[in-house]
Amino acid sequence: xxxxxxxxxxxxxxxxxxxxxxxxxxxxxxxxxxxxxxxxxxxxxxxxxxxxxxxxxxxxxxxxxxxxxxxxxxxxxxxxxxxxxxxxxxxxxxxxxxxxxxxxxxxxxxxxxxxxxxxxxxxxxxxxxxxxxxxxxxxxxxxxxxxxxxxxxxxxxxxxxxxxxxxxxxxxxxxxxxxxxxxxxxxxxxxxxxxxxxxxxxxxxxxxxxxxxxxxxxxxxxxxxxxxxxxxxxxxxxxxxxxxxxxxxxxxxxxxxxxxxxxxxxxxxxxxxxxxxxxxxxxxxxxxxxxxxxxxxxxxxxxxxxxxxxxxxxxxxxxxxxxx
Amino acid sequence: xxxxxxxxxxxxxxxxxxxxxxxxxxxxxxxxxxxxxxxxxxxxxxxxxxxxxxxxxxxxxxxxxxxxxxxxxxxxxxxxxxxxxxxxxxxxxxxxxxxxxxxxxxxxxxxxxxxxxxxxxxxxxxxxxxxxxxxxxxxxxxxxxxxxxxxxxxxxxxxxxxxxxxxxxxxxxxxxxxxxxxxxxxxxxxxxxxxxxxxxxxxxxxxxxxxxxxxxxxxxxxxxxxxxxxxxxxxxxxxxxxxxxxxxxxxxxxxxxxxxxxxxxxxxxxxxxxxxxxxxxxxxxxxxxxxxxxxxxxxxxxxxxxxxxxxxxxxxxxxxxxxxxxxxxxxxxxxxxxxxxxxxxxxxxxxxxxxxxxxxxxxxxx
Numbered sequence: 011x012x013x014x015x016x017x018x019x020x021x022x023x024x025x026x027x028x029x030x031x032x033x034x035x036x037x038x039x040x041x042x043x044x045x046x047x048x049x050x051x052x053x054x055x056x057x058x059x060x061x062x063x064x065x066x067x068x069x070x071x072x073x074x075x076x077x078x079x080x081x082x083x084x085x086x087x088x089x090x091x092x093x094x095x096x097x098x099x100x101x102x103x104x105x106x107x108x109x110x111x112x113x114x115x116x117x118x119x120x121x122x123x124x125x126x127x128x129x130x131x132x133x134x135x136x137x138x139x140x141x142x143x144x145x146x147x148x149x150x151x152x153x154x155x156x157x158x159x160x161x162x163x164x165x166x167x168x169x170x171x172x173x174x175x176x177x178x179x180x181x182x183x184x185x186x187x188x189x190x191x192x193x194x195x196x197x198x199x200x201x202x203x204x205x206x207x208x209x210x211x212x213x214x215x216x217x218x219x220x221x222x223x224x225x226x227x228x229x230x231x232x233x234x235x236x237x238x239x240x241x242x243x244x245x246x247x248x249x250x251x252x253x254x255x256x257x258x259x260x261x262x263x264x265x266x267x268x269x270x271x272x273x274x275x276x277x278x279x280x281x282x283x284x285x286x287x288x289x290x291x292x293x294x295x296x297x298x299x300x301x302x303x304x305x306x307x308x309x310x311x312x313x314x315x316x317x318x319x320x321x322x323x324x325x326x327x328x329x330x331x332x333x334x
Numbered sequence: 335x336x337x338x339x340x341x342x343x344x345x346x347x348x349x350x351x352x353x354x355x356x357x358x359x360x361x362x363x364x365x366x367x368x369x370x371x372x373x374x375x376x377x378x379x380x381x382x383x384x385x386x387x388x389x390x391x392x393x394x395x396x397x398x399x400x401x402x403x404x405x406x407x408x409x410x411x412x413x414x415x416x417x418x419x420x421x422x423x424x425x426x427x428x429x430x431x432x433x434x435x436x437x438x439x440x441x442x443x444x445x446x447x448x449x450x451x452x453x454x455x456x457x458x459x460x461x462x463x464x465x466x467x468x469x470x471x472x473x474x475x476x477x478x479x480x481x482x483x484x485x486x487x488x489x490x491x492x493x494x495x496x497x498x499x500x501x502x503x504x505x506x507x508x509x510x511x512x513x514x515x516x517x518x519x520x521x522x523x524x525x526x527x528x529x530x531x532x533x534x535x536x537x538x539x540x541x542x543x544x545x546x547x548x549x550x551x552x553x554x555x556x557x558x559x560x561x562x563x564x565x566x567x568x569x570x571x572x573x574x575x576x577x578x579x580x581x582x583x584x585x586x587x588x589x590x591x592x593x594x595x596x597x598x599x600x601x602x603x604x605x606x607x608x609x610x611x612x613x614x615x616x617x618x619x620x621x622x623x624x625x626x627x628x629x630x631x632x633x634x635x636x637x638x639x640x641x642x643x644x645x646x647x648x649x650x651x652x653x654x655x656x657x658x659x660x661x662x663x664x665x666x667x668x669x670x671x672x673x674x675x676x677x678x679x680x681x682x683x684x685x686x687x688x689x690x691x692x693x694x695x696x697x698x699x700x
Contacts, residue, residue: 079484203694
């Protein structure tokens, strides 16, 4: 099976969907002539032209709103945010318009819009560029939120997002763009709302999404090597809809859960998962549910410290050992 | 382009330019002209009936009345062709009725009934009828300005000769997203027509207290190389003539326009606006009612043209009142939505029972 980067997997997904459906239009800052600030859209403008791949001015509220209006009319805009942190200036458009228009119209309208871009800390760009708003977005019924951790998932989820008839927020990660992984050449889709067991285990469930999945996998490897603890790693892949059963089944099996989340702890995605676990499988638990989140402060610039602010394998291992 | 504000004929209510002779108006039939009167009266009688319901405590939330501004919705929306679309803010009842939504579905929506146009899920500020090219009904000031842009963008993308009439109030011109939209509209040649319904007050703040340029709001379009005009909203012929110019510019040149239509609302920002007569003098409201009421002026015009008499007027008005009364009855008799209806119309894929709608948990109740 070919090995390609996460970046290439996203690029392939966009190219295939542009090819497949003439209503797909890719839009955002620097996506066309510049080939993408992070080169996710590299080559697409040259291949598909001005109509299908469109550079926007720096007007997130304006162009995201334009995408919502165009989606209501049946186009399938794929809007790039250079950083998901910039979504905050377009919040009204994302929450009130993309998220609520179907409900407020009593189901007369749907909004097949994709908003995508990186949402991560860890790149030493300070607090304003390091937000992880998947928890905020998933708090809005009407929006869907996915967070792929691997090239394979990135391609399959991006294609599913573009074909979905509801607005989907795709949370990528600049630290993953260069990661490599196996991606089949043929067509495939990963359904939104289906989690994936990235590593089987029996002693504790590490439940994560996005890059935290890789941190959890690193921790699981060391737990096995150094402590003979078998950790299962559950990759949520999709935050909303959420594959509750896969999460609960894992906890039923291992009886312990450590949630790994690059969100801040207060009302982060892991807070929802923790609530769900205690509500549904409390009697299966042999220990309190633990969380490893980003440390609860704005993202610090200082490079060695920011590395500590995100969840680390060391912190995960400490939590696991504390409940084992 | 340099335009100075036309001298508004405050005293006489008569426009110095006779827009009745404009090409879009010259061939209007008697029936069409009476139809405009009927539509304006339908809006007014609908809203007066809704006000009674509100005062009786039968309605939740806000009620933003359009009364006094009827000539704007009727004058502009009646020009829509097959590929023309419209979107507006929260003062949306008039637009809804003119595009052809029924009084029944609108009144029922006000009462939160299952038979409402949004099944009771949207309320007064959120009327929609995409089958009639009407895209709402939006509650956040200026939030709809890029949506109108996107609708027009989609028309151009699909090679359809159409435009999107995008209505905003005078307060909305101070929101950033409106300016982002203007820049995009001009930069990309998007066939959108922004229509500022300038009723002089953004809630309780007069234009003089909210706009750096006090004499004109449309003029800001200069900054984006967009054609603009100001319109005397009390003259239906002028509203039609100048809006048609903008629609033609969109159709033929794919260029945007900003129109500022002078108008006036008699009631508060919403019915809950307790200060409606404090930030302006009651005499001011009375002056407008007496001298600048768009319906009275249109009636007078049609009488002068010899196509309306008192008997006909009474007939049209009675029909509007009767329709509104029937809508009240329909709304009152209609059932509320069921509790389980809270969870439909959120995700298309769930509503349709598609595969995508069945993977994963979508809702997080017990």
